[in-house]
Amino acid sequence: MPNANTSAIEFLQTRRSRPAKTLGLPVPTRDALLPLLEMAARTPDHGKLEPWRFVVLERAALQRLAAAVTSHGDTAGIHPDKITKMHNQFAMGHLAVMVVESPKPSAKIPAREQTYSAGAVCLALLNAALASGWGANWLSGWASHDPQFCANHLGLAPHERVAGFIHIGTETNTPPERPRPDLTAITTWIEA
Known part of the structure; x- marks a missing residue:
């Protein structure tokens, strides 16, 4: 039997995201956030391309984005309910890290694997x-997912995409456990 890291196993068995709207102050300082970014950057990265980058969105930036979502959404014909939901995500936030998928040209590493790496960074930062x-x-x-919004308001280059916004703060209430997948329905064993 391998020497298990029981603390890590217990964390992974019980980890639970916290709804962003319930995250309050305080948020990590820059000094507290840097180790989290370092941990996230240890994600699988075939070819060592680092096909992602971090943009830390502090309160004022989130407020600016909330206003931009409203004006851009109206102009782009986005349904009002979707505009409100997106606006609130930014307006209620105190700190978020935008993980940007920034693929690199590579003859060896397919773009899809670089996308997977960016997603893995999001999960690593969350955890x-x-x-x-x-x-x-x-x-x-x-x-x-709106290229014009990403270029004009998030500063993304044409080849970049948002992999996710990781909102981080102080938990104000513990959410109830939610149903988890039925492993028997989604697992196939191949013996030969």
């Missing part, structure tokens, strides 16, 4: 925050 005692949630939303 690093949760394991460090913060509340955290991984969100996206229509604005993160």
Whole structure:
């Protein structure tokens, strides 16, 4: 039997994202956030391309984005309910890290694997925050998929995409456990 890290196993067996709307102050300082980013950057990265980057969105930036979502959404014809939901995600936030998928040209590493790596960074950052005692949630939303919004308001280059917004703060209430997948329905064993 391998020498198990029982603390890590217990964390992974019980980890639970916290709804972003329930995250309050305080949020990690820059000094507290840097180790979380370091942990996230240890994610699988075939070819060592680092096909992702971090953009830390502090309160004023989130407020600016909330206003931009409203004006851009109206102009783009986005349904009002979707505009409100996206607006609130930014307006209610105190700190979020935008993980940007920034693929690199590579003859060896397919773009799809670089996308997977960016997604893995999101989960690694989420878990690093949760394991460090913060509340955290991984969100996206229509604005993160809108190329014009991403270019004009998030500063993304044409080849970049938002992999996720990881909201981090102090948990104000513990959410109830939610149903988990039925492993027998989603697992296939191949013996030969």
